[in-house]
Amino acid sequence: MENIYISILIKSLSAGIAALGFGILFNIPRKVIFTVLFLGFLAGLIKFTFLNLSFTIITSTFFASLFVGILSIPLARRVHKPIVVFSIPSIIPMIPGYYAYKTILAIRKFTFLTVSDSEHQTLLNSIFTNGFMTLFILFAITVGVSAPMLLLGKDMARKLND
Amino acid sequence: MNICIMMMRSGANTKRVIDNINRFAKVLDFESHALISHKSIIMTLKDLKTKETYTVVNQIPGYTIDFTIVSDISRASWKALDNNWSYEKINNRLNEIKNKKKYPLWIILLTVSLAGAGFANIFGGDLLNMGVTFIATLVGLSVSKFLHHKAFNPYIRTYISSVIASFVATLGIIFNIGSDPHIALATSVLFLVPGVPLINSFNDLYNNHILNGIVRFVSGFILVLAIGLGLITIMLIFNINALN
Numbered sequence: 001m002e003n004i005y006i007s008i009l010i011k012s013l014s015a016g017i018a019a020l021g022f023g024i025l026f027n028i029p030r031k032v033i034f035t036v037l038f039l040g041f042l043a044g045l046i047k048f049t050f051l052n053l054s055f056t057i058i059t060s061t062f063f064a065s066l067f068v069g070i071l072s073i074p075l076a077r078r079v080h081k082p083i084v085v086f087s088i089p090s091i092i093p094m095i096p097g098y099y100a101y102k103t104i105l106a107i108r109k110f111t112f113l114t115v116s117d118s119e120h121q122t123l124l125n126s127i128f129t130n131g132f133m134t135l136f137i138l139f140a141i142t143v144g145v146s147a148p149m150l151l152l153g154k155d156m157a158r159k160l161n162d
Numbered sequence: 163m164n165i166c167i168m169m170m171r172s173g174a175n176t177k178r179v180i181d182n183i184n185r186f187a188k189v190l191d192f193e194s195h196a197l198i199s200h201k202s203i204i205m206t207l208k209d210l211k212t213k214e215t216y217t218v219v220n221q222i223p224g225y226t227i228d229f230t231i232v233s234d235i236s237r238a239s240w241k242a243l244d245n246n247w248s249y250e251k252i253n254n255r256l257n258e259i260k261n262k263k264k265y266p267l268w269i270i271l272l273t274v275s276l277a278g279a280g281f282a283n284i285f286g287g288d289l290l291n292m293g294v295t296f297i298a299t300l301v302g303l304s305v306s307k308f309l310h311h312k313a314f315n316p317y318i319r320t321y322i323s324s325v326i327a328s329f330v331a332t333l334g335i336i337f338n339i340g341s342d343p344h345i346a347l348a349t350s351v352l353f354l355v356p357g358v359p360l361i362n363s364f365n366d367l368y369n370n371h372i373l374n375g376i377v378r379f380v381s382g383f384i385l386v387l388a389i390g391l392g393l394i395t396i397m398l399i400f401n402i403n404a405l406n
Binding site for chain 1: 178227228229230231232233234236237264265269270273274275276277278279280281283284285344345347348349351352353355357358360361364365368386390393394397398
């Protein structure tokens, strides 16, 4: 049982590091480096906890990015920076790279290799499952992270940017 | 006004750009209306005192994401509005922002490669997989930065970087390094994923900048295709077809 918690912690930590790396790639201001690391870590923590509670990966990703979106608002006020500066890097670790990879692998096999009919069917299955997984996880991320900002409207934005 | 161009190419969404221009224009006693597209900006400024109008069309050079610029300009625009900055002061501040120091190359390389290793861990790779991804990302990103320096077309740049990064990771599969070398291959190209254009595209779409949103989405999508093509090229050459 303890092992699971430790592996969740380590995975979340690497999510944080990944977020930080992308932040640096996008040249974020020095002040928010730790904020990004922290947010990425928390997002990973939430995602893997939900996954552990046997939610689907789409739901858990949605909750994690929703959380990032909500938490970004008070944080933005504290460090006086626009929200996107740290919300985007910290959700990037959740990008469904492995599903996208599997989709491409299946497409490649489907188009470039001659295989039997039954194999074609399993490949089609694989393309569609992984492809739609990728697409819906992406949707979950974008909707989750931008919903809080949208709902709060313009007056809030004025206050945040002070 | 250069502000608009600077913000657009640094990866701000359309609404933010317009808001910021309006703020600066207000400070200088102008009324501004802008039509912003992906490659160029048309802007009309109306002097509120003399009622004269000026129209400028400007090209946007290539895109490089720089959140420091976005954040600093945003901040400066509010300050200018609150403290009534003069034209010179705004100009000075903009030059300051433009010439601000960026992170040194080795820090970028190191942290992004670490990010790649982090990805490998998230998808369930062990230490050796992480090592392979680290090296693949390091090599791929160096190539990408080098080509960026040589002003290559971004799509071709992404394709070449993707081919090279996945080639390095493929060595991991050939020599069977780590528990699941496929994870290393899958995560080695993730640093190329155009997260900012894609997220900005959705942002633009529901702020009703539909055209810009679509343009950003398509350009992001072509980048993703370029990454995928790079992967497929390498897979074809080395005949990798394990599906798990």
